[in-house]
Amino acid sequence: MNYTDTELMVVKAAQKLQDGDSVLVGVGVPNLAANLAKRTHAPELRMIYESGTIDSNPSSLPLSIGDPVLAAGAASIESLHGGFNYYLQSGRIDAGFLGGAQIDRYGNINSTVIGDYDDPDVRLPGSGGACEIASNVEKTIITTTHQRQRFPEEVDFITSPGFIDGEGGRERHGLREGGPVAVITDMAVMGFRDEEMVVESIHPGVEREDVHEATGWDIEFANDVSETEPPTENELRLLREELDPDGIYL
């Protein structure tokens, strides 16, 4: 069965979630991934959104993180202050999804500026809740397209810390344990070894050299690097027929 890059990314991101996890979800790929996980291997997944909705159960595809469908039928709704304080800062959330304009070898994410902060080439939206998500969840799952300018050796600006300057970086900077566990792109799935990004699987039809070329440093490949398992028919059916029937994100 044919599938798109985005569909593969959604499926791989979903597989990083475990049943029973509390996950902080954003719209787009993360939302589809979390809802797919809940309909497959993780029925007890608890979806929490930045807007403060706790254990949301959206009846249709939310188009913003504060969509009314996330509020109706939720287990609880917190204020912005309550969600970030009681749930995120306290360490009650296991996983979070992030994207960004740049990601570096230590999993640091830039969503603030390209170029100089005071005289930016491109002004990006900024952190939102991304910095505190990266700081306080146990596992950060990053999804992005794989291009050389998106994967520089060092990001122009650290909006959201990964392992900062490498092994032991989080501890040195006073951050709690955790950090990025996966970077899922349209070319490969990366993990972290000794707190540095390594390629774990390469998508069907993509060559090792393509991944190397699209990455701004000499990225390491795991010894047992494999071909990424394609989505199953059931996963594709759920995505296309139930989760995003109008093809807004897929």
Next chain:
Amino acid sequence: MSKVKSMEQAISTAVSDGDCIYLAGFTHLIPFAASHEIIRQGYTNLEVARATPDLVYDQMIAAGCVDKVTFSWAGNPGVGSLHAFRRAVEEDVPNPIELEEYTHFGMTMRLYAGAVDLPFVPVKTFAGSDLPAENDNIRPVQSPFGNEELYAVPPLHPDVAVVRGQRADENGNVHLWGIPGEHKEAALASDTVVLSVEETVDESVIRSDPNRTLVTADDIDHVVEEPYGSHPSYAQGYYDRDNEAYLNWDEESRTHEDTQEWLDEWVYGVADRDEYIRKLSSDRLLDLQTGNAHSTTINMGES
């Protein structure tokens, strides 16, 4: 005593040039009727604070009302960039704006510190990020009870907040349901508070369900009844978010001239929110109608 007045009266009484204002609402219940009235009345040199500047501040920036933006996420939610915000930052059009940048949690805790009158609050965020290097209001602080180092943010005390709810009595005791965002903290942190609601109701309605009250009359200066006062944002149970308007703004704001055309038609070209709503097609308003999902009533008991 009734505090009910028109949006025009409330804004002209509450806002002055150069004020720091906070229009509250995290995607839900964003006070667009108030921002349009601020634009119509032509205020300038405003510092506008909001976690998400959203279309509400993008339009004010395009109108030339804004000197400074204090924020944490400046995008068009679910769509992409805020073009007027970016033009001001990248090209100084229509005027340069100063930025003071936080994270959502940092912004929220600034308001919280303002609401409870603390000189600072510590937060578990910013460590390892480059944000503290660009913002002198994010400073390291040592725990007085151990060796832990955290970052702290100072209180935010806006001159004026505009907050919303679904319903309030004429004194300003207000009910909000759905996503509360930072409406409460914004109201409690600000000197002057304009409350805008979808409908005013008898005080007995509010007192029948006190757990649903967001803030009480004591903290509200002006009450404005403004149906559809949040369009194109939404009011839970009243009307849905107009996602098409968010998508359209992406096109309507591509150049500074485009934004002026839009403002001419939808802000300067109408007298008030009522005229704005009449200008929207009835099909569009029908599309935004919500279905019904009533909560189960509770029993407060009677003694």
